[in-house]
Amino acid sequence: MANKKTLSTRQDVKYRLQATIIRGLLWLLRVIPFSPRRRFGGWFFGKIVAPLAGYNKRVVENLARVWPEVAPDKADQLAKDVCRNVGITLTELFSPNEFSRHVIGMPISGPGLDLLKQAQSEGRPTIVVSGHFGNYDAVRANLIHAGLSVGGLYRRMNNPYFHKDYIESISKIGTPLFERGRPGLKEMVTFLRSGGSLAVLIDQHAWNGAPVTFFGETAYTALSVAELALKFNAVMVPAYAIRQADLSYEIVLEEPIEHSDAVQMTQDLNDSLEKRVRVNPEQWFWIHRRWKKMPAHHNNS
Secondary structure, three states: OOOOOOOOOOHHHHHHHHHHHHHHHHHOOOOOOHHHHHHHHHHHHHHHHHHHHHHHHHHHHHHHHHHHOOOOOHHHHHHHHHHHHHHHHHOOOOOOOHHHHHOOOEEEEEHHHHHHHHHHHHHHOOOEEEOOOOOOHHHHHHHHHHOOOOOEEEEEOOOOOHHHHHHHHHHHHHHHHHHEHHHHHHHHHHHHHHEEEEEEEEEOOOOOOOEEEOEEEEEEEOHHHHHHHHOOEEEEEEEEEEEEOOEEEEEEEEOOOOOHHHHHHHHHHEEEEEEEEHHOHHOOOOOOOOOOOOOOOOOOO
């Protein structure tokens, strides 16, 4: 976890510069009306940021590794589409007021909503699980609008100078929010015990996770979400916000994951997300390093 006290001088300068540039860009974006702002954000990230950061290359490499059936020309186009969608998502994330007004009331399908409402009426904890797909915060916004008490679990940003901006933005979509790890653990447990619904993402690499699979390759995934479901007898529902061509969303709440053991339940969550990604591959964050190899010296015990 990066913080101001442990940063080297070089890191400190780097993060200050990054925060200044991002804040300036966001200020400029807010001058543009919301609808064209999202399209511009997608264009800017896809055409300017992604090539400079090497994201297009990473998308193509990830596809070649786990989905080699995708032809090279289609992989190149998919990389462009992925980066554009990442840009749209980030623009929406930092336009919380307009984004909330836009997405609230979008159609919700699947059996999960009624089951979540029933569980919450009974005081039973629930966990809504998604990935970096479409815009995951559209799920949280709509569940809150539907009358559910939903708290979000977030990961602290590496850049400490921009972290406050990030928290302020996602707080406007809904609260409470809990930081991953020890800082937010007590509050999160209290919230779950009270019958709250926790919204989490499970598709980032975790060295201390289990070697379950995603697209047929080992993808170390944290077991903590499934362990929470087992410990508190929580209903655990995979949920997705699927972006449409007009930049609206369809919210899909699937059947709950059957309680078994933490490893199998985590695998079931990965399988659920994989099915969604195969249908709409451009909407997942292929820019992440999802399939890291375990270092030879690493002890996972």
